[in-house]
Amino acid sequence: MRLINLLKIAFKAIVLNKTRTLLTMLGIIIGVASVIAMLAIGEGSKESIRETISSMGSNMITIRPGADNRGPARGSGGDVQTLTLKDYEKIKQEATLLSYITPVVNGGGQVINGSNNWPSTIYGVNPEYLNIKVVDLQSGSMFTDAEVKSASKVALIGQTVVDNVFPDGQDPVGQMIRFDNIPFKVIGVLEEKGENTFGQDQDDVVIAPYTTVQKRILAIDYLNQIMASAISEDDAPDAVTQVTEILRSQHKLMDSDDDDFHVRSMEELISTFSSTSEMLTILLVAVASISLLIGGIGIMNIMYVSVKERTKEIGLRMAVGGKGSDILMQFLIEAILISITGGILGVILGLGATVFIEKFLNWPTSVALYSIVISFAVCAITGIFFGWYPARKASSLDPITALRYE
Amino acid sequence: MSKEIIKIEDLTREFIMGAETVRALRGISFTINEGEFVTIMGSSGSGKSTLLNILGCLDQPTSGIYEIDGVKMKDLSKNQLATIRNEKIGFIFQSYNLLARTSALENVELPLFYNSKVSSEERRERAIKAIEMVGLKDRMDHTPSQLSGGQQQRVAIARSLVNNPVMILADEATGNLDTRTAYEIMSIFQELNKQGITIIFVTHEPDIATFSNRTIVLKDGNIIQDKLNQKVQSASAELAKLPKEEH
Numbered sequence: 001m002r003l004i005n006l007l008k009i010a011f012k013a014i015v016l017n018k019t020r021t022l023l024t025m026l027g028i029i030i031g032v033a034s035v036i037a038m039l040a041i042g043e044g045s046k047e048s049i050r051e052t053i054s055s056m057g058s059n060m061i062t063i064r065p066g067a068d069n070r071g072p073a074r075g076s077g078g079d080v081q082t083l084t085l086k087d088y089e090k091i092k093q094e095a096t097l098l099s100y101i102t103p104v105v106n107g108g109g110q111v112i113n114g115s116n117n118w119p120s121t122i123y124g125v126n127p128e129y130l131n132i133k134v135v136d137l138q139s140g141s142m143f144t145d146a147e148v149k150s151a152s153k154v155a156l157i158g159q160t161v162v163d164n165v166f167p168d169g170q171d172p173v174g175q176m177i178r179f180d181n182i183p184f185k186v187i188g189v190l191e192e193k194g195e196n197t198f199g200q201d202q203d204d205v206v207i208a209p210y211t212t213v214q215k216r217i218l219a220i221d222y223l224n225q226i227m228a229s230a231i232s233e234d235d236a237p238d239a240v241t242q243v244t245e246i247l248r249s250q251h252k253l254m255d256s257d258d259d260d261f262h263v264r265s266m267e268e269l270i271s272t273f274s275s276t277s278e279m280l281t282i283l284l285v286a287v288a289s290i291s292l293l294i295g296g297i298g299i300m301n302i303m304y305v306s307v308k309e310r311t312k313e314i315g316l317r318m319a320v321g322g323k324g325s326d327i328l329m330q331f332l333i334e335a336i337l338i339s340i341t342g343g344i345l346g347v348i349l350g351l352g353a354t355v356f357i358e359k360f361l362n363w364p365t366s367v368a369l370y371s372i373v374i375s376f377a378v379c380a381i382t383g384i385f386f387g388w389y390p391a392r393k394a395s396s397l398d399p400i401t402a403l404r405y406e
Numbered sequence: 407m408s409k410e411i412i413k414i415e416d417l418t419r420e421f422i423m424g425a426e427t428v429r430a431l432r433g434i435s436f437t438i439n440e441g442e443f444v445t446i447m448g449s450s451g452s453g454k455s456t457l458l459n460i461l462g463c464l465d466q467p468t469s470g471i472y473e474i475d476g477v478k479m480k481d482l483s484k485n486q487l488a489t490i491r492n493e494k495i496g497f498i499f500q501s502y503n504l505l506a507r508t509s510a511l512e513n514v515e516l517p518l519f520y521n522s523k524v525s526s527e528e529r530r531e532r533a534i535k536a537i538e539m540v541g542l543k544d545r546m547d548h549t550p551s552q553l554s555g556g557q558q559q560r561v562a563i564a565r566s567l568v569n570n571p572v573m574i575l576a577d578e579a580t581g582n583l584d585t586r587t588a589y590e591i592m593s594i595f596q597e598l599n600k601q602g603i604t605i606i607f608v609t610h611e612p613d614i615a616t617f618s619n620r621t622i623v624l625k626d627g628n629i630i631q632d633k634l635n636q637k638v639q640s641a642s643a644e645l646a647k648l649p650k651e652e653h
C-alpha cells in the first residue's frame with residue numbers, strides 16, 4: 001500500500017476522532033510541560049545558589065581560631081585568641097597552593113560623618129583582600145602595603161555606608177569619617193554587591209589596614225581569622241589540607257590533639273547548599289515523574305479504549321481489502337502524529353510556563369535539556385506503544401470477528 | 407452458463423460457545439458459475455450469514471473446501487485473502503457498516519485506498535461513478551447520519567462495486583427497506599448482473615428471490631433446495647407497477 005494513502009487515512013482518522021485526539025494530546029502535553037517546568041525550577045534554584053556562592057569567591061578559604069564547631073554563623077570566632085600574625089606569616093611563607101592571603105580583624109562600631117552616623121562593621125585586612133573576595137572599586141583606590149606597614153588611618157567604604165553617612169550625594173573619596181572616634185580618610189568606595197544568599201548586606205562594611213584596626217580600634221594582638229584563596233577551585237581541598245598541616249606544626253600540636261583552629265573552603269559551603277537544593281530537585285523530579293506517570297496512564301487508557309472502539313472500523317477496513325500490516329501502519333502513524341504533536345505542544349507549554357514563573361513569580365529557573373528529552377521520549381513512546389499494541393491485536397483477528405466486536 | 411467461479415464442498419462451520427458447539431453449517435456443497443444471480447434463502451438462524459461470510463473470505467470454515475476460480479482459499483495467506491477481498495469481492499453488510507462522520511464519497515473510496523494500482527485521481531473518479539450508479543450523486547458529501555436507511559444501503563452498494571469486483575455478496579441488503587426502495591435496489595443488482603458480475607444475495611423474502619435466476623434454501627445448516635428460476639422477474643418492471651408514492 002502506498003505510504004501517501006496511509007498518511008491520508010491516518011490524518012483523516014485523527015481529524016475524525018477529535019475528542020480522542022485532544023484527550024490523548026492533553027495527557028502528553030500536561031506530562032511533558034509539568035516535567036519541564038518543575039525541573040526548570042529545581043535547576044534554577046540550584047544554579048542561583050551556586051552563582052551567589054561563587055560570586056563571593058569560590059576559591060576562598062577561611063581559617064578561624066577554635067575547634068571546628070560548625071553551625072550557624074558564629075561571628076568573629078569569639079574570644080579564642082589562638083590565631084596570630086605569626087600564623088599568617090608562616091602560612092604565607094609555606095603554603096604553595098594559595099594565591100592570596102590576608103589577616104582579618106573585625107569589629108562593630110559607629111561610622112560618623114558630621115551629624116550622620118551609622119552602625120557598621122570594620123574589617124582590618126591587607127590589600128589582597130579585594131582579590132580574595134573578588135570585589136572591585138567604584139571609585140578611589142585600595143590602600144598600599146606601605147600604608148598597612150605604617151598603620152595609616154585610611155579606609156574604603158561600601159555603598160550602604162556611603163548612602164547613610166553621605167546622604168547628600170557628595171563624593172566620599174577624600175572625605176574624613178570617624179569610626180568609633182578614630183578619624184579615617186576615605187580613599188575608595190567598594191563596588192555594590194547587594195545581599196548574599198543568606199540575606200547579609202555585603203555593602204555595609206568599612207575596610208581598613210589590619211594594623212590600624214588591630215591597634216587603634218580593637219587593641220588586640222591576635223587575629224579573628226585569616227582569609228586566603230586557593231590557586232584554583234580544584235586546588236581548594238588540597239589547600240585546606242596544606243594549611244591545616246602548616247598550622248598544626250606551627251601550633252606544635254601532637255597527633256592526638258585536635259585542631260585548635262578550623263579551615264574551611266567555599267567548596268564545602270557550596271556542597272552543603274547544593275545538597276539542600278539537590279533535595280529540592282529530587283522532590284520536584286518525584287512530583288514530575290508522578291505527573292509523567294499519570295499522563296502516561298491517561299494516554300494509555302485513551303489509546304486503548306479508542307482502539308477497542310475502533311475494532312469495528314479495523315474489521316471494516318480489513319473486509320474491504322486492508323491488510324493487517326496496512327491497518328497497523330495506519331494506527332502507528334496516527335499514534336506518532338498525535339504523540340509528536342502533543343509532545344511539541346507540551347515542550348512549548350513547559351517553556352512558556354517556565355518563562356511565566358521566572359517573570360511573574362520571580363523564581364530563578366533554568367531549563368534542563370535532559371528534562372525535555374526525557375519527558376518527550378517517555379510520552380511519545382507511551383503514546384506510540386499504546387496506539388500500536390491494541391491495533392496489532394485487533395488486526396490479527398478475522399475481519400468478521402473484528403466487525404462483530406461489541 | 408459458462409465458467410465455474412465458486413465451488414464449495416462439504417463445508418462446515420462450528421462455533422464453540424463454552425461447553426456447547428453450535429453447528430451453523432453442517433456440510434454443504436454447491437458450485438456457482440460466472441454471471442449467475444443466486445439468492446440464498448432460509449429462516450433466521452439457518453446459517454445464511456455464516457455461509458456468506460465464508461464466501462466473502464471474512465471468516466474461515468471449520469472444515470471443507472472453498473475454491474474461487476479453482477484456488478483453494480485454505481492455502482492462501484491473510485494478505486492474499488485481503489487482496490481477494492479487495493479486488494474480487496464486493497461485500498454488502500446487512501448493517502451497512504459505513505464509517506461514521508465520513509462522507510458518502512469517502513466511504514465509497516475506501517476499498518480503493520487499499521488498492522495500490524489506483525491513483526488518487528482515478529480513485530475519486532471511480533467513486534463518483536459508483537455513487538452516480540446508485541443514484542446518490544447529489545448526496546455524496548453527506549455523512550451516514552444525514553442519510554436514510556435506503557440511502558446508506560446504496561452507499562454500501564456503491565462501495566461494493568467501486569473496485570470492479572467479479573462478484574458481489576449481499577447479506578439482506580433489502581431487509582430494512584420498504585418495498586419500493588427494495589425494488590429500486592434489486593434493479594441496480596440486476597443491472598450489475600447484466601454487466602457480468604456474479605451476485606449472491608441473501609434474503610428471507612420470497613418476492614426478492616423472483617429477481618434471481620437461482621435460489622438455494624438453507625435449513626439448520628443444510629441445503630434443502632437448490633433450483634433454477636425459470637421465470638426471472640425484472641425489478642424495474644415490478645417497480646413501475648407499484649403505486650406511485652410522493653417523496
Ligand SMILES: Nc1ncnc2c1ncn2[C@@H]1O[C@H](COP(=O)(O)OP(=O)(O)O)[C@@H](O)[C@H]1O
Nearest residue numbers: 421423428430449450451452453454455456457
Ligand atoms: N459468531 C458466532 N458465535 C456463535 N454462534 C454463532 C455465531 N455466528 C452465528 N452463530 C450461530 O450460527 C447459527 C447461524 O447463524 P447465521 O448464519 O447468522 O443465521 P442467519 O444469517 O441465517 O440468520 C445461529 O444459530 C447463530 O446463533
Ligand SMILES: [Mg+2]
Nearest residue numbers: 454455456577
Ligand atoms: Mg443473517
